[in-house]
Amino acid sequence: MKELKPQVKVGILGGGQLARMLALQGLKLGLDVHVLSARSDDPAAQVVRHWTQGNVESSADLKKFFGKVEIATFESEFLNVDLLSKATPRGRLEPKPKLMGLLQDRLTQKQLLAEHKIPTADFMAVETEADLLKAWSLFDGRLILKKRRFGYDGYGTFKLTHPSEVSKLVKLIENEPSGFIAEALIDFDRELAFMIARSRSSDIATLPLVETHQENSRCLWVKGPSRNPKAKQLMKRFAHVLKKIDYVGVMGVELFETAKGLMVNELAPRVHNSAHYSLDALGCDQFTLHWLCLLGQNLPKTAALRAPGFAMWNLLGSCEREPSWNLGDENLNFHWYGKSENRPGRKMGHLTALGSTPEKALASIRKSRKSFAL
Amino acid sequence: MKELKPQVKVGILGGGQLARMLALQGLKLGLDVHVLSARSDDPAAQVVRHWTQGNVESSADLKKFFGKVEIATFESEFLNVDLLSKATPRGRLEPKPKLMGLLQDRLTQKQLLAEHKIPTADFMAVETEADLLKAWSLFDGRLILKKRRFGYDGYGTFKLTHPSEVSKLVKLIENEPSGFIAEALIDFDRELAFMIARSRSSDIATLPLVETHQENSRCLWVKGPSRNPKAKQLMKRFAHVLKKIDYVGVMGVELFETAKGLMVNELAPRVHNSAHYSLDALGCDQFTLHWLCLLGQNLPKTAALRAPGFAMWNLLGSCEREPSWNLGDENLNFHWYGKSENRPGRKMGHLTALGSTPEKALASIRKSRKSFAL
Numbered sequence: 001m002k003e004l005k006p007q008v009k010v011g012i013l014g015g016g017q018l019a020r021m022l023a024l025q026g027l028k029l030g031l032d033v034h035v036l037s038a039r040s041d042d043p044a045a046q047v048v049r050h051w052t053q054g055n056v057e058s059s060a061d062l063k064k065f066f067g068k069v070e071i072a073t074f075e076s077e078f079l080n081v082d083l084l085s086k087a088t089p090r091g092r093l094e095p096k097p098k099l100m101g102l103l104q105d106r107l108t109q110k111q112l113l114a115e116h117k118i119p120t121a122d123f124m125a126v127e128t129e130a131d132l133l134k135a136w137s138l139f140d141g142r143l144i145l146k147k148r149r150f151g152y153d154g155y156g157t158f159k160l161t162h163p164s165e166v167s168k169l170v171k172l173i174e175n176e177p178s179g180f181i182a183e184a185l186i187d188f189d190r191e192l193a194f195m196i197a198r199s200r201s202s203d204i205a206t207l208p209l210v211e212t213h214q215e216n217s218r219c220l221w222v223k224g225p226s227r228n229p230k231a232k233q234l235m236k237r238f239a240h241v242l243k244k245i246d247y248v249g250v251m252g253v254e255l256f257e258t259a260k261g262l263m264v265n266e267l268a269p270r271v272h273n274s275a276h277y278s279l280d281a282l283g284c285d286q287f288t289l290h291w292l293c294l295l296g297q298n299l300p301k302t303a304a305l306r307a308p309g310f311a312m313w314n315l316l317g318s319c320e321r322e323p324s325w326n327l328g329d330e331n332l333n334f335h336w337y338g339k340s341e342n343r344p345g346r347k348m349g350h351l352t353a354l355g356s357t358p359e360k361a362l363a364s365i366r367k368s369r370k371s372f373a374l
Numbered sequence: 375m376k377e378l379k380p381q382v383k384v385g386i387l388g389g390g391q392l393a394r395m396l397a398l399q400g401l402k403l404g405l406d407v408h409v410l411s412a413r414s415d416d417p418a419a420q421v422v423r424h425w426t427q428g429n430v431e432s433s434a435d436l437k438k439f440f441g442k443v444e445i446a447t448f449e450s451e452f453l454n455v456d457l458l459s460k461a462t463p464r465g466r467l468e469p470k471p472k473l474m475g476l477l478q479d480r481l482t483q484k485q486l487l488a489e490h491k492i493p494t495a496d497f498m499a500v501e502t503e504a505d506l507l508k509a510w511s512l513f514d515g516r517l518i519l520k521k522r523r524f525g526y527d528g529y530g531t532f533k534l535t536h537p538s539e540v541s542k543l544v545k546l547i548e549n550e551p552s553g554f555i556a557e558a559l560i561d562f563d564r565e566l567a568f569m570i571a572r573s574r575s576s577d578i579a580t581l582p583l584v585e586t587h588q589e590n591s592r593c594l595w596v597k598g599p600s601r602n603p604k605a606k607q608l609m610k611r612f613a614h615v616l617k618k619i620d621y622v623g624v625m626g627v628e629l630f631e632t633a634k635g636l637m638v639n640e641l642a643p644r645v646h647n648s649a650h651y652s653l654d655a656l657g658c659d660q661f662t663l664h665w666l667c668l669l670g671q672n673l674p675k676t677a678a679l680r681a682p683g684f685a686m687w688n689l690l691g692s693c694e695r696e697p698s699w700n701l702g703d704e705n706l707n708f709h710w711y712g713k714s715e716n717r718p719g720r721k722m723g724h725l726t727a728l729g730s731t732p733e734k735a736l737a738s739i740r741k742s743r744k745s746f747a748l
Binding site for chain 2 (some may be wrong): 003004005006007023027028029030040045046047048049051085167283292295297298300304306307321322323324325326327331333335336337338349355
């Protein structure tokens with residue numbers, strides 16, 4: 001384990017809410033946090049003294065930024081990996097650009113899972129009409145088609161269960177340079193998730209299993225801790241994978257709970273919405289944990305729960321009015337990202353609550369969330 | 375209760391660690407936090423985008439700063455009240471300049487307590503040698519002499535129990551323009567403290583009673599919650615006082631636990647070291663609570679404890695070496711203020727821990743604090 005000096009110069013590529021919360025928790029630790037983002041009103045740009053205006057896809061801006069920081073990370077894995085690799089001094093970005101490349105592509109991500117015998121939906125690459133027809137047949141007319149790169153919150157994802165949908169997608173497929181992946185549609189009971197973290201010092205930590213609830217392909221709420229008899233074994237397998245690929249930082253693992261057991265849906269090589277609850281419900285939150293990983297510190301051995309149950313609710317934009325709220329009446333924790341526009345479905349902030357059970361924590365948010373008008 | 379719009383422009387006068395933690399918790403709430411301080415490496419200057427270089431004792435700098443913010447607060451009550459009153463637009467600073475004046479002066483502070491029949495040590499103003507001799511006689515040769523203004527952490531405070539000490543202090547008394555107060559020396563079993571908060575909406579909240587431990591006149595650790603049969607009644611009396619003087623914000627109340635009951639030692643009209651534990655041990659911390667007060671929000675009705683016991687340990691500078699630490703091994707929360715110089719006794723950061731009892735929480739800090747070398 002590395003002995004730390006105060007005020008390590010750390011950098012974040014990107015200025016959204018994940019970058020903002022990384023910045024705030026880094027500042028709490030006394031880190032000298034730098035942010036590279038496009039606009040001075042970006043959520044993360046508002047909370048640091050050391051903001052660099054620039055484009056995370058510009059080689060010149062990246063080089064300038066890496067000249068200021070000792071170690072950096074990113075809030076989105078959908079960057080130009082070639083450009084990033086060339087602009088990043090060796091060992092100065094975690095997770096490494098190579099791993100960003102591996103994990104930003106849903107095909108190579110799936111191949112990584114398959115290689116390590118981690119249960120996941122059957123899949124195949126789709127580049128042509130013939131591939132799509134083959135997938136249709138292989139997966140018995142029940143499949144999900146996803147862009148290999150740059151998809152999120154349902155964008156770039158298509159569910160196919162009727163032949164007419166197949167023909168509609170042919171044009172799209174042939175015009176998409178990065179290609180598609182087809183996956184067998186999974187019947188699941190619940191969606192679950194957990195975070196796993198690996199430090200530069202090789203230490204591993206996992207955060208509790210949680211249940212996530214999506215509406216319109218966007219996460220609306222999370223509650224936990226959840227239980228599944230196979231979770232512990234799966235976490236162990238991921239610890240092995242992270243070591244094998246020399247992954248440093250936190251990773252979000254999204255799961256389906258099915259009659260046949262847990263199946264991995266997607267991986268996010270970064271801090272993740274499903275673990276925002278950790279800011280208020282755990283002894284060590286995901287953002288702090290990510291910094292500990294990058295700084296080569298040991299990780300807290302147990303995720304100290306501050307209550308038997310917790311829940312998180314995303315405050316999504318409506319565009320109907322200027323947001324407003326009444327705080328304080330209830331024992332909720334309120335986090336606001338400072339976004340300048342209230343767009344429909346946009347993640348504007350979140351609420352967390354603790355309770356004697358996950359359900360009670362969630363119920364207490366449901367009861368009070370009307371105090372938050374978006 | 376006021377309905378809040380996002381990104382209210384709030385200001386903090388001063389740039390130390392109290393301002394830094396106010397800023398960080400304000401940013402979490404989505405407030406647009408501005409800081410006025412002298413140096414860009416001040417602890418609070420490092421964590422906000424909107425930093426104004428200036429002097430909190432300069433009328434021009436204050437006026438410039440109040441032009442940028444809708445409401446402001448301060449981290450130290452020892453400002454020039456006349457100058458502040460003139461430079462502050464009406465209703466724009468809380469607690470109000472008038473109350474800063476009342477509470478920064480230990481004599482008028484004591485008079486306020488006496489007026490409301492709140493138990494405190496007997497006292498008298500001391501401006502001359504004759505006053506001091508009268509106090510010596512009145513308090514039976516056992517007294518504390520304090521500067522009326524600008525004393526802190528034992529600075530400006532003198533314990534007198536031997537006649538030779540009296541004669542030594544005569545010169546000092548006659549050269550101090552703001553005068554002194556003499557207080558009867560109190561025999562106490564423990565030092566305790568609590569925070570009370572009053573919102574612009576008139577709502578009141580109190581945080582748990584805690585035990586504080588001083589070494590060399592500086593707070594070393596705090597543990598809680600503590601019990602005292604008279605605490606509830608005293609808190610109620612303070613609620614009445616705060617309403618009476620139209621106080622808005624949090625107030626730290628330092629107490630002596632004596633054989634004759636609780637006696638108030640000092641009041642701090644601001645966030646206070648004795649409640650730093652609240653960042654990790656309560657559902658709503660003292661910094662967030664202070665903002666809720668200023669914004670006219672209702673206050674959480676109960677201080678939701680995240681564990682049956684908690685403790686806080688100040689990381690004090692030694693000047694012996696460059697600080698370093700190993701995080702993560704234990705379930706401690708680490709807060710670092712980013713001060714540029716490691717001076718002996720200086721508050722550089724703090725640790726908090728939760729536990730099944732206050733004593734166990736404190737013991738877990740004692741066990742691990744050697745990982746933090748200052």
